[in-house]
Amino acid sequence: MSAASKAGVMELVRKTGLTGLFFLRLLRACIPALARPRLIIAQIYNAGARSLIIIMLSGLFTGMVLGLQGYDLLNRFGATEALGTAAALALLKELGPVLTALLFAGRAGTALTSEIGLMRATDQLTAMEVMAVDPMRYVAAPRFLGGLIAVPLLTAVFNVIGLYGAQLIGVQLMGVDHGIFWAQTQSALALKDVTEGIVKSVVFGAVVSLIAVNEGYHAEPTAEGVGLATTRTVVASSVMTLLLDYVLTAAFM
């Protein structure tokens, strides 16, 4: 192993360790932060409600594509009545949680990182510390909890609208029987499929929010530093989401 790659591995291990320690501090700060639900609700609104439009649009288009592709594929086997089942499984178990997490990272994660990074750059976090207010409790924890709660809710919205989109194309456009579409979906779905999607969305919500808050909190307090931290949030969140998606899918098999 070359010296450069060795240093790279060491840096990766060091960063992972630091993020882990930050996560523990964050969890400890979450307990007193729960006593201030107002701050958390504000963050659910900021990160969640403000991401609704992009989540709904993406959900609709994803569902419509699923309807088209699914119909084309199933038509080759003469099994178009299974379109509802295929779309629902794909959305609930994979596309809903993964795409929502990726969109959330791009829309809300970057905003979190740059907001906290700029608070650091303009001495707001230091000012809190000097006023004897722990910024972990006042700034970091509510944003982390807000993201953690918002992602599963957004995933649910994504799934519902996606399924509607698939139905719109499959039933209204391609002529799959309306009754069969829904009846097949209802009978084929098990609680386990729904659970898998929920577990994934909670894990993704935690990971994306943790990365966004961590990057912002430790951003170098300059314009360039905050910009780099924002980029790292998107890259790290996306890679971690896809990696954990595989791990969780394997675990549920």
Next chain:
Amino acid sequence: MSDAQTASSPAVSDAVIDVRDVHYAVDGRPIFSGLDIQARRGLITAVMGPSGTGKTTLLRLITGQIYADRGLVSVFGRDVGALGGTELYAMRQRMGMLFQNGALLTDIDVFENVAFPVREHTDLPEPLIRKLVLTKLEAVGLRGAAHLMPGELSGGMARRVALARAIVMDPEVLIYDEPFVGLDPISLGVILRLVKQMNDVLQITSVVVSHDVQEISSIADYSYLLSEGRVVAAGTPAELARSDSATVRQFMTGAADGPVRFHYPAVDYAAELLETSR
């Protein structure tokens, strides 16, 4: 008065902030090597020095954001380096600090910014918080600006709001980090008067870090001049003005040449200009 040892001799029992023989280095580069500074109760202590002499670092040492490598930083008679998390926060509740850029929280308005420490540290009823905040805003002349967001304030106004926030918990010590930088003459005069008033009326012990010699000399009771990590002169502003030390004179008169060099160390000027290979 150029000798640092005799300069720190007024160290007496009423020193609220006592910095003794402090050494501090960042990445092996020494910032302080044997710093001695005392701030006495009820007085305005000025800490002056050229940019880059670690004035802000000194404030971070006093507020316990960083710790000295060697030496003692004590505030209210307690060693800051030995305080645990809860004790440190208890100590900070007795201090107020004014940041260079105000450091107001940008997502809440002026009123809420001033109310912030009160809401965080007390369970006072809303009408009382309102009275308290409006009193402090009136003191800095910005009661009418209570509904504005920090982004709508000028630099001078933001600093006055930050001052109201710093005094809202009635601190015993107020620390100012470069309070006069970048202000127009009117705002500067206002801030200057406020610093003096806070000290006179509320009997607050004040530490002002600044390189605006004229302004700070007009209100300080005692001044320290830092250079290269140590106190090079100390005394009342009048004593400093009479000093015959070259460093003090250079700083007080703003001369480019003297013990503090204008030029960053470099190779010979002519040699570098004539060099063709770069």
